[in-house]
Amino acid sequence: MCCNRSRILEVRMSETTRVAFIVNSLRFGGAEKHTLELFNGLDSSEFHKDLIYLKREEHLLDQVDFDQGKTYCGDFDKGWDISGLLRLANRIKKSKPDVLVCVNNYPLFYGYLARWIAGTHCRIIEVFHSTELPKKEDSKMRLVYRHFFNRCDGIVYVSQNQREYWEARGIDSDKGIVIHNGVNTDYFFSKYSSEERITIRQRYGFSFNDFIVGICAALRPEKKHEELLEAIQKLKSDGLDVKCLIIGDGPRRTAIQQKISSLGLEHDVSITGFQKDVRDFVDACDCIAIVSHQETFSIAALEAMAIGKPMVMSDIGGSAEQVSGGVNGYLFPAADTGALAEAISKLSDSEHRDKLGKMARKIVKRDFGLNGMLEKYAKLFSRGRTGT
Structure with missing residues (x-):
């Protein structure tokens, strides 16, 4: 009986898509809240989910639904963190995601390198929330980020104007799609007297x-x-x-x-x-x-x-x-x-x-409802699983 249960579990796990989200931190911010909506909201019977946040800023940690998957803090320092990169690579090697979802440019930089170090072949999807990079990013770093963007398997823009802005600046137009942000209208409504x-x-x-x-x-x-x-x-x-x-x-x-x-x-x-x-x-x-x-x-x-x-x-x-x-x-x-x-x-x-x-x-x-947004991401993440 135990062996049968184990085989059933293995079959179920093989039928789910393993998704690892990498976000810079869990500080208060739109990109961070959006990532939690995806982690909490995607159907756990279809997706095996990990949430990796690189820096120990945990203001939104109490909004994580821990029943939905595992969470992991990379404890990255500011700037270039080789030790953090190696820890991230080890985490990716253990979790064996089908899809690595990198939220904005900093997690993409580390996520791409960590995938290479881990020796996995999972798809990388960049979910991009910025229309301009911070002014502190010099021209060399902008070129570096463009290199990684163009080597993603897909880029999600959150607005059409944003997509046009970045594609006019050299980001591969074949990789991009637009999925607008969405909110839970059953939670956000005028309920007060x-x-x-x-x-x-x-x-x-x-x-x-x-x-x-x-x-x-x-x-x-x-x-x-x-x-x-x-x-x-x-x-x-x-x-x-x-x-x-x-x-x-x-x-x-x-x-x-x-x-x-x-x-x-x-x-x-x-x-x-x-x-x-x-x-x-x-x-x-x-x-x-x-x-x-x-x-x-x-x-x-x-x-x-x-x-x-x-x-x-x-x-x-x-x-x-x-x-x-x-x-x-x-x-x-x-x-x-x-x-x-x-x-x-x-x-x-x-x-x-x-x-x-x-x-x-x-x-x-x-x-801009939450369920419609989740359906679009679920379809994107399920497409063309590659495994390790």
Whole structure:
């Protein structure tokens, strides 16, 4: 009986696709959250899953469903880490994946080399979330990354604009496909009563009738919170009574608080600090702004839209694939605070923004749902298993 069970298990394992995800870390970020959605959400009867994160940043570790597969931290140091590479190669050799899923350029660099050292022949799929590499990456490193990108078995872009951007810069067009990010609309929806929304508003010094613009993003330089504050100050100078709720925390909190004071917005802007669950805070706002200068296909935008909030977004990356002006929000040229202020002002009418908010949720349910995204990745990962 024991031998029969063992053979049954072996048959089942042979019928599943072994997938190993490599991500830089489990810090708070869109690419990291997206990777966890794949790891947690892909059917474990079809996929045997490993999750490998290179650096010990574990803010999202409690969101890992450990019943879905094994997790492993590579404990990589900053910069070039040969010891970490050898540990990664050993892990790949033991897990024997059919598909190695590398999330962004740094894991691809190490994943490609580790596969070679391990002597395996698994497919490498790059899931790419960036439209531009960090400016600190010099031209030589960009050429190195392009070399590895063009030797992948497939590249997943998260927006069509992103795909066109990179293929125009020498990435093999035959390798790329677009799979838009998706969110769980059964989890992200407007479930809070008016009384609950009022309670949150009052906690941060706002009233039921205030027009509140929210921004849900880590307080980091690239998120450009200061530009939103400048737009808020301009609108108030023009006579529009508008408030702002900053949802999150981060290294620029002190600088942002100083900016609030310098603009005289102490009674108009509040910062919530870190929130593990942002849904009720987003729901307490009337619209959500994303004003970054670098954004590829914002998951935070999809979450806000699923909750029924119209968006104001800088017209970069794939934002035009998410938001249509006057339909579910408005776009504006990045860094143009005047245009940002104008876009916000268009949502000051409650009937208009409610109409756009309803359409925002409808669009997410139709085009950017989690299940649809998982189906596309499952089809991609199952295709042409190679083994070791």
